[in-house]
Amino acid sequence: ETKWDMSVVWPEGNFQAKDAVAFADKVRDVTKGDVDITVHVGGALGIKGPEGMAAVRDQLVPTAEILMSQQVGDAPALGVESLPFLAPTLSDLALLHKFYRPKVEEIAASMNQKLLYMVPWPGQAVFSKKPINTLDDLKGMKIRVVDANGQAFFKALGAAPVQMPWGEVVPALAAGTIDAVTTSSSSGVDGSFWEFMKYMNTFNWQASSDILTVNLDAWNALPEKDQKAIEAAAREMEGQFWLNSRNEDATKIATLKEHGVEVTAPSAELKADLVEKSKPLWVAFEKRVPDAAPYIENYLTVRGN
Amino acid sequence: MSVARARFDFFIRPVDWLSGLANTLAALCLFGIFLLVGAEIVMRNVFLASLDFSWDVSAYLMGAAFMLSAASALKNGSHVRVTALREVLPARAALGLDAAACLVGLVIAVMLTWALGQSAWLSFLRGSTSSSVVRIPLVWPQSVLALGAGLLSLQMLAQLLRVTRGEDLPTGEGIE
Amino acid sequence: MTKIVFSLVGLLALLLAGGVWIGLGLVGTGVGMIAIFRSHMPFEKLLAQQSFNVLSSAELLALPLFILMAEILFRTNISEALFTGLAPWLRRVPGRLAHITVLGCSLFASVCGSSAATTATVGRITAKELISNGYDRQLVTGSLAGSGTLGFLIPPSTIMIIYGVMAQTSILNLFMAGILPGLIIALSYMGYIGIRALLNPDLVGPAGPSTSLMFKLRALKDLGPLLALILVVIGSMYGGIASPTEAAAVGVAGSILLGFFQRTLTLRGLLEAGRDAANSCAMIGLIMVGAMFLSTALGYLGVPNYIATSIESWGLPPFALIVVLLIFYILLGMVMEGMGCIVMTLPITLPLITAAGFSKMWFGIFLVIVIEMAQITPPVGFNLTVIQRLTGDSIGRITRATVPFFLLMVAFVLVLAIFPGLVDIVPNMLAE
Ligand code: NA
Ligand code: NA
Numbered sequence: 001e002t003k004w005d006m007s008v009v010w011p012e013g014n015f016q017a018k019d020a021v022a023f024a025d026k027v028r029d030v031t032k033g034d035v036d037i038t039v040h041v042g043g044a045l046g047i048k049g050p051e052g053m054a055a056v057r058d059q060l061v062p063t064a065e066i067l068m069s070q071q072v073g074d075a076p077a078l079g080v081e082s083l084p085f086l087a088p089t090l091s092d093l094a095l096l097h098k099f100y101r102p103k104v105e106e107i108a109a110s111m112n113q114k115l116l117y118m119v120p121w122p123g124q125a126v127f128s129k130k131p132i133n134t135l136d137d138l139k140g141m142k143i144r145v146v147d148a149n150g151q152a153f154f155k156a157l158g159a160a161p162v163q164m165p166w167g168e169v170v171p172a173l174a175a176g177t178i179d180a181v182t183t184s185s186s187s188g189v190d191g192s193f194w195e196f197m198k199y200m201n202t203f204n205w206q207a208s209s210d211i212l213t214v215n216l217d218a219w220n221a222l223p224e225k226d227q228k229a230i231e232a233a234a235r236e237m238e239g240q241f242w243l244n245s246r247n248e249d250a251t252k253i254a255t256l257k258e259h260g261v262e263v264t265a266p267s268a269e270l271k272a273d274l275v276e277k278s279k280p281l282w283v284a285f286e287k288r289v290p291d292a293a294p295y296i297e298n299y300l301t302v303r304g305n
Numbered sequence: 306m307s308v309a310r311a312r313f314d315f316f317i318r319p320v321d322w323l324s325g326l327a328n329t330l331a332a333l334c335l336f337g338i339f340l341l342v343g344a345e346i347v348m349r350n351v352f353l354a355s356l357d358f359s360w361d362v363s364a365y366l367m368g369a370a371f372m373l374s375a376a377s378a379l380k381n382g383s384h385v386r387v388t389a390l391r392e393v394l395p396a397r398a399a400l401g402l403d404a405a406a407c408l409v410g411l412v413i414a415v416m417l418t419w420a421l422g423q424s425a426w427l428s429f430l431r432g433s434t435s436s437s438v439v440r441i442p443l444v445w446p447q448s449v450l451a452l453g454a455g456l457l458s459l460q461m462l463a464q465l466l467r468v469t470r471g472e473d474l475p476t477g478e479g480i481e
Numbered sequence: 482m483t484k485i486v487f488s489l490v491g492l493l494a495l496l497l498a499g500g501v502w503i504g505l506g507l508v509g510t511g512v513g514m515i516a517i518f519r520s521h522m523p524f525e526k527l528l529a530q531q532s533f534n535v536l537s538s539a540e541l542l543a544l545p546l547f548i549l550m551a552e553i554l555f556r557t558n559i560s561e562a563l564f565t566g567l568a569p570w571l572r573r574v575p576g577r578l579a580h581i582t583v584l585g586c587s588l589f590a591s592v593c594g595s596s597a598a599t600t601a602t603v604g605r606i607t608a609k610e611l612i613s614n615g616y617d618r619q620l621v622t623g624s625l626a627g628s629g630t631l632g633f634l635i636p637p638s639t640i641m642i643i644y645g646v647m648a649q650t651s652i653l654n655l656f657m658a659g660i661l662p663g664l665i666i667a668l669s670y671m672g673y674i675g676i677r678a679l680l681n682p683d684l685v686g687p688a689g690p691s692t693s694l695m696f697k698l699r700a701l702k703d704l705g706p707l708l709a710l711i712l713v714v715i716g717s718m719y720g721g722i723a724s725p726t727e728a729a730a731v732g733v734a735g736s737i738l739l740g741f742f743q744r745t746l747t748l749r750g751l752l753e754a755g756r757d758a759a760n761s762c763a764m765i766g767l768i769m770v771g772a773m774f775l776s777t778a779l780g781y782l783g784v785p786n787y788i789a790t791s792i793e794s795w796g797l798p799p800f801a802l803i804v805v806l807l808i809f810y811i812l813l814g815m816v817m818e819g820m821g822c823i824v825m826t827l828p829i830t831l832p833l834i835t836a837a838g839f840s841k842m843w844f845g846i847f848l849v850i851v852i853e854m855a856q857i858t859p860p861v862g863f864n865l866t867v868i869q870r871l872t873g874d875s876i877g878r879i880t881r882a883t884v885p886f887f888l889l890m891v892a893f894v895l896v897l898a899i900f901p902g903l904v905d906i907v908p909n910m911l912a913e
Binding site: 050054070071072073074076140142145146147148150151160161162163164165 | 349353354355357359360361431433434435436437438439440443
Binding site: 331360365 | 496497499500501502503504505506508509512524525526529530532533536537538539541546608609612613717722723726727731733734752756758759760762763764766768770859860869871872875877
């Protein structure tokens with residue numbers, strides 16, 4: 001019998017954490033108890049988001065559930081999904097993954113780990129105190145962002161993107177130090193954002209996925225029949241996990257509405273403006289991370305623009 | 306100054322000097338944090354723009370300040386230890402206990418140096434950077450931490466040598 | 482598991498009683514535990530990862546800034562001004578100026594989310610002046626240790642934010658729920674100080690001459706600069722100019738201006754303040770590294786998890802459950818860092834508590850108070866080590882001085898268990 005610890009940074013009730021637990025149960029099931037994974041949610045093993053892949057490589061944990069876009073410090077090509085408006089819908093993202101997944105597998109292998117499944121988060125919305133109907137409404141708006149793409153995107157839109165550790169966000173929102181936050185519907189509910197902001201603008205400007213990886217040494221130590229069974233389980237559950245993600249977004253948006261948040265999609269003109277401002281960032285990214293460029297190009301060719 | 310005093314001075318004095326220098330650097334890091342955070346407040350409120358590197362660099366400066374000052378904190382008795390046992394022991398035994406504490410402290414400090422040094426080296430080889438808005442090569446902040454831990458190890462050795470020539474370990478100034 | 486717990490206690494006792502510096506002793510214990518029970522794990526990687534985590538955590542930035550602020554203020558005449566300004570007013574209050582630490586910490590806690598920073602800052606400004614004015618050393622250090630912990634309970638609070646996200650409950654409501662318990666604890670400390678002073682007048686400094694109202698009002702003028710500084714820091718945060726961490730930088734700027742304006746601070750003095758602040762930071766930083774590393778190591782070994790699961794299996798009635806959890810967290814808080822305690826046990830204890838009929842918000846306040854207790858229990862007690870650095874007293878002596886204040890906190894938790902509605906009063910009031 002093999003015992004593995006799995007690190008998950010999300011809190012217990014989060015849908016990605018629930019998926020990870022469901023996967024662990026399934027693995028126990030299909031390996032007839034040979035592989036027993038203990039899931040540690042809430043970052044209980046002291047591994048922070050950006051350290052996920054490094055921790056699996058360094059054998060601090062045999063397996064971890066990892067937010068891909070946070071790993072760009074170790075592998076810049078993992079930032080593809082988070083390019084603004086590159087893959088704004090789940091079907092776009094599925095298409096992107098067709099081309100991009102082998103690259104993720106290659107990066108994982110170069111860090112001595114194996115990719116088991118990839119599950120997207122609901123798209124990034126903008127929560128704000130004032131409504132956003134036109135580009136002008138974004139001018140000078142202090143928006144909390146978390147990554148380089150967000151910084152560049154909102155700067156290009158004329159807003160004032162602001163860095164701030166998560167712990168500062170709630171007091172800063174309460175005091176009016178910042179006007180808006182860009183994050184998913186899940187995090188909006190986790191942070192009870194209705195207490196500070198009346199509007200959720202479903203820009204879906206940025207996609208991001210979590211990956212589950214396992215250390216190759218730990219993996220290779222398993223008998224082949226268990227490996228086969230786990231791979232099959234991962235393939236089988238991934239589809240369901242994508243559905244969970246879609247349902248998560250719907251449920252969380254309903255919760256936000258219940259608390260009086262006005263949820264609006266951008267108008268066609270605004271959407272066109274947003275996409276317009278995004279494209280130069282794709283070019284800049286391809287220049288900075290050339291090994292990611294072919295995957296982006298192939299995807300765009302098939303998608304048709 | 307007796308012969309016993311002068312013994313090991315060739316090692317202790319330069320280490321003390323280095324500890325003092327690193328302490329001054331640590332102080333400058335603290336003022337650096339102050340200036341960066343201050344600049345961020347001004348930029349955001351006056352120019353509606355954020356300094357995208359201010360939080361990251363401030364955090365790295367904080368680590369630098371903490372570790373660079375570790376040696377001087379040891380030298381002037383700022384680091385805290387439990388002295389209940391040594392207070393009830395006779396003078397010679399207390400000195401022996403201090404020597405043992407220094408020796409164990411030295412081993413642990415060297416382990417810390419090694420761990421931090423190794424991670425800095427690997428970050429250098431792999432070209433790892435921070436993953437937030439700015440891409441700062443991690444080798445820089447991590448090397449500074451390793452350097453501070455290394456200096457702490459040297460100062461720990463200096464304290465051990467001081468104990469072997471009969472000196473008491475430093476205690477903080479405190480309130481009379 | 483018994484083997485793990487015995488090795489932990491044995492190793493820790495051996496290293497710390499042997500006089501190894503606390504931060505290094507914790508690192509050594511963590512390394513030892515991994516070497517014995519998880520020998521296949523590369524401990525150096527975990528040590529490097531955890532150290533870098535702690536030492537580059539933007540969430541901690543307020544700590545060095547507030548310590549720097551305190552060192553700068555210490556070099557101005559703000560301490561004397563505080564005493565001459567308040568002395569005539571507190572002359573007839575039992576305990577006199579001994580209340581300053583409690584009042585100061587409560588006020589400071591409203592801008593600072595960290596307990597260690599609250600203790601370090603207020604202690605730096607008040608402790609020396611109090612002790613040299615004839616106030617009892619034990620009473621001063623004990624009340625400082627106790628009220629310093631209010632940094633977590635009175636908003637803003639870093640611990641509450643972590644808990645709010647993990648437990649998926651409103652952080653704003655938690656902040657509001659903390660206000661009343663914070664004030665009650667502060668009042669109970671002041672009541673205790675007053676009673677002690679009535680029973681033994683020698684514990685407090687001399688009364689000074691009786692003065693006219695005019696004199697008293699003029700004395701207030703001395704408090705002006707300090708009040709202005711506090712107002713600027715609080716105002717910058719609640720006025721939407723600065724985030725909580727940034728408010729600390731506003732405090733540093735204010736204290737530098739104050740010092741230069743009063744001509745009590747020179748450039749050389751400023752550099753000295755920086756060097757002393759760096760030494761204090763180094764002490765706290767090394768202990769944080771050790772505490773975080775050891776906490777994580779224990780998490781890998783499943784210690785907190787195992788104990789929490791055992792408690793779950795006992796199926797206790799609500800009040801007994803609270804008492805057992807209180808004891809559990811007090812013991813855990815002796816060897817672990819507070820944040821680690823919450824993160825590693827919450828998935829098990831939170832469902833237990835809600836099943837027993839308590840609200841998530843109630844448990845949040847309970848946890849914040851027990852984590853506060855962890856700050857003043859040896860050997861891993863940040864407030865104790867901060868005060869050790871301030872006063873030069875031994876950890877043992879400071880711990881003894883802290884016992885009454887610790888017991889007041891325990892008593893309050895039990896009151897809270899009997900009247901759980903206490904946490905809802907302020908949020909309900911503000912909701913209307
Ligand atoms: Na506070
Ligand atoms: Na403690």
